Amino acid sequence: xxxxxxxxxxxxxxxxxxxxxxxxxxxxxxxxxxxxxxxxxxxxxxxxxxxxxxxxxxxxxxxxxxxxxxxxxxxxxxxxxxxxxxxxxxxxxxxxxxxxxxxxxxxxxxxxxxxxxxxxxxxxxxxxxxxxxxxxxxxxxxxxxxxxxxxxxxxxxxxxxxxxxxxxxxxxxxxxxxxxxxxxxxxxxxxxxxxxxxxxxxxxxxxxxxxxxxxxxxxxxxxxxxxxxxxxxxxxxxxxxxxxxxxxxxxxxxxxxxxxxxxxxxxxxxxxxxxxxxxxxxxxxxxxxxxxxxxxxxxxxxxxxxxxxxxxxxxxxxxxxxxxxxxxxxxxxxxxxxxxxxxxxxxxxxxxxxxxxxxxxxxxxxxxxxxxxxxxxxxxxxxxxxxxxxxxxxxxxxxxxxxxxxxxxxxxxxxxxxxxxxxxxxxxxxxxxxxxxxxxxxxxxxxxxxxxxxxxxxxxxxxxxxxxxxxxxxxxxxxxxxxxxxxxxxxxxxxxxx
Numbered sequence: 091x092x093x094x095x096x097x098x099x100x101x102x103x104x105x106x107x108x109x110x111x112x113x114x115x116x117x118x119x120x121x122x123x124x125x126x127x128x129x130x131x132x133x134x135x136x137x138x139x140x141x142x143x144x145x146x147x148x149x150x151x152x153x154x155x156x157x158x159x160x161x162x163x164x165x166x167x168x169x170x171x172x173x174x175x176x177x178x179x180x181x182x183x184x185x186x187x188x189x190x191x192x193x194x195x196x197x198x199x200x201x202x203x204x205x206x207x208x209x210x211x212x213x214x215x216x217x218x219x220x221x222x223x224x225x226x227x228x229x230x231x232x233x234x235x236x237x238x239x240x241x242x243x244x245x246x247x248x249x250x251x252x253x254x255x256x257x258x259x260x261x262x263x264x265x266x267x268x269x270x271x272x273x274x275x276x277x278x279x280x281x282x283x284x285x286x287x288x289x290x291x292x293x294x295x296x297x298x299x300x301x302x303x304x305x306x307x308x309x310x311x312x313x314x315x316x317x318x319x320x321x322x323x324x325x326x327x328x329x330x331x332x333x334x335x336x337x338x339x340x341x342x343x344x345x346x347x348x349x350x351x352x353x354x355x356x357x358x359x360x361x362x363x364x365x366x367x368x369x370x371x372x373x374x375x376x377x378x379x380x381x382x383x384x385x386x387x388x389x390x391x392x393x394x395x396x397x398x399x400x401x402x403x404x405x406x407x408x409x410x411x412x413x414x415x416x417x418x419x420x421x422x423x424x425x426x427x428x429x430x431x432x433x434x435x436x437x438x439x440x441x442x443x444x445x446x447x448x449x450x451x452x453x454x455x456x457x458x459x460x461x462x463x464x465x466x467x468x469x470x471x472x473x474x475x476x477x478x479x480x481x482x483x484x485x486x487x488x489x490x491x492x493x494x495x496x497x498x499x500x501x502x503x504x505x506x507x508x509x510x511x512x513x514x515x516x517x518x519x520x521x522x523x524x525x526x527x528x529x530x531x532x533x534x535x536x537x538x539x540x541x542x543x544x545x546x547x548x549x550x551x552x553x554x555x556x557x558x559x560x561x562x563x564x565x566x567x568x569x570x571x572x573x574x575x576x577x578x579x580x581x582x583x584x585x586x587x588x
Contacts, residue, residue: 097205100403103588104171107405111166117432118442120556121409121582122161122450123419124154124427126481127466128571133498141426141568149497154429154566155558156495158450159481160411160419161431163443168409170260171402172269172585178211178219178234184248185209186224186289187392188385198227205401212270216256220392220399222289222385223249223334240281242288242392249289249334251392253278253400263408266583271406274396282391285311286347287320287354287384294330295380301326303363303375304345307384309354317368320348322356322382324363324375331380342382356382403588411580416447417543418555420491421578422482423465424571428582434561437553448555451481451491454518455533455547459488461525468500468521476512477501480520487537489545490518490527515550 110117129136136142144150176184185197185207193202201207210220213234224230225247232246242251254275256265264271287307307320314320323345325332332341345367357363358375365373388399396402407430414421436443463469463483469492470477478492479500495501496509512518515531529550536544545552565584572580 097401097403100588101398104403104405107586107588108169108171111164111169118434118444119164119407120161120431120434120443120448121164121407121584122154122158122429122431123411123425124158124429124450125568126157126159126423126425127479127500129426129568136568138426138571141570144566144568150566151563152496152559154427154563156497156501157427157493158554158558159423159425159493160450161434161448161556162409162411162415162419163446164407164409164430168263168407170264170271170406170408171273171397172264172404172406173210173272173400173402174404175266175268175270176208176211178213178230180234180246181229181231183227183229184211184221184224186221186385187387188291189388198224205403210253210400212256216261218253218255218270218272218396218400220251220253221248222251222392226292226333240278240393251288253393253396264406264583269404269406269585272397272400272402275393278393279390279395282394283347283349284389284391284394285350285352286387286391287311287344287351288347288387288392289385290322290334290342290344291383291385292331292333292342293379293381294333295377296330298326298329298331298375298377298380300329301365301373303365303373304367304369305356305358305363305382306369307348307351307354307356309351309384311348311351311354314348314351314354317346317370319346320344320351320354320384321346321367321369322384323367324358324382326375326377329377331377331382351384351386353386354384356384358382405586405588406583407586408581408583411574411582413576413578414541417539417541418447418449419574420451420482421574421576422484422491424573426569426571428567428569428584429563430565430584431556431561431563435557437555437557439557442561443556445555449491449545450554450556451493452478452512452554453545453547453552454490454492454512454527455530455537455550455552456488456490456518456527457530457533457550459525459527461520461523463490463520463525464523467523469518470521471512471516471518473516474510474513475506475508476510478512484539487539488527489537512551
């Protein structure tokens with residue numbers, strides 16, 4: 091059975107996702123980082139130079155909670171609809187807007203659908219234009235467009251429609267080498283005409299009588315077939331119908347755009363072409379093999395809804411990690427995993443978390459400590475059989491941050507296979523550093539960290555701030571290792587395509 095997922099379906103899903111950040115019963119999203127240990131063929135697969143593709147299944151979700159380091163809440167101001175970036179450059183061939191691209195009717199670029207084609211571009215001053223006519227697939231030749239007029243205009247051999255301009259906030263937060271923000275300009279939208287005809291597809295034919303003619307566009311448009319409806323001006327030179335792009339006034343183009351069309355036909359037969367624009371005097375044009383097809387614009391008209399018109403089924407989430415932000419995001423180790431989790435709970439509760447940043451490691455407040463624990467080394471508690479992995483050692487406050495895995499070398503007891511939590515006033519030892527320390531059974535208070543945040547310990551132990559396995563992890567990405575430091579900012583952008 092032949093079927094497709096339509097562009098409208100993609101846009102609908104993107105709309106729902108974007109709205110979920112702001113609607114009254116909104117969802118809560120956290121971007122998280124994880125996995126401080128290298129990828130290896132014997133454990134996770136792949137390598138740091140070539141990270142493995144995440145597995146889409148329950149086990150990988152469990153793993154992601156186990157090696158999660160920190161999380162940061164994504165706010166609605168950090169969400170933006172985007173489209174693939176297309177840069178203007180002179181002498182470049184751009185596609186034209188044409189809604190019937192398919193495997194048999196391809197764009198100039200070879201694209202077989204509108205949204206894979208290059209029918210729009212952004213200029214160096216961050217103005218975005220839609221290409222309504224590309225002069226039969228020739229290269230743009232002329233100055234860079236700057237017009238912000240609402241109506242289509244001709245430049246560089248093309249017919250263009252100004253769509254919108256990027257704001258400084260959009261440029262700073264959401265513009266990347268591959269994607270650019272998309273938004274609707276209210277002035278352009280307000281001036282758009284539903285069902286207007288702004289471009290044509292011309293077949294030259296032969297044997298036509300030289301001259302200038304006019305033809306009504308018949309169809310379902312307002313006042314179709316009259317001088318108040320859409321009208322095409324036809325130029326015949328050297329016995330052929332001239333396509334758009336020649337000297338102004340000597341090509342076949344739209345004389346009046348009309349409105350309300352969902353389809354239209356230009357009839358070149360005698361009695362349907364006229365010698366004047368008011369369609370009062372019929373004129374024989376002769377010839378054969380020529381045709382003029384009208385291109386119907388999107389619902390609402392060009393510029394009415396830029397997000398829909400330009401294929402905005404992408405949502406970008408852009409956030410930054412600044413140093414040890416909130417004392418929750420470690421600067422003492424690197425990370426290799428990025429993900430999104432929706433509606434996680436505060437640890438030990440059934441309430442959706444609301445804190446802006448979350449520490450996702452366990453923590454021990456040590457006493458009788460000696461030596462320096464190494465990042466990523468295995469730690470063990472001989473008296474309980476607990477095993478874990480060091481994420482960071484805070485020597486100033488004698489706090490050991492660690493994680494445990496439900497599967498693997500850093501959580502499962504090698505003898506019994508059991509998962510055992512660290513507990514009690516029992517010594518903890520580093521496997522490679524030989525550092526030791528004992529959880530402070532009297533540490534039932536909040537420790538103030540360098541950034542002003544606090545960690546509350548109970549008998550020397552503190553749990554992560556989000557409850558593992560709560561909510562749903564909806565995005566996972568494995569990356570090459572990213573090192574962190576106190577004076578470093580990571581600008582992380584996640585693109586969700588629907």
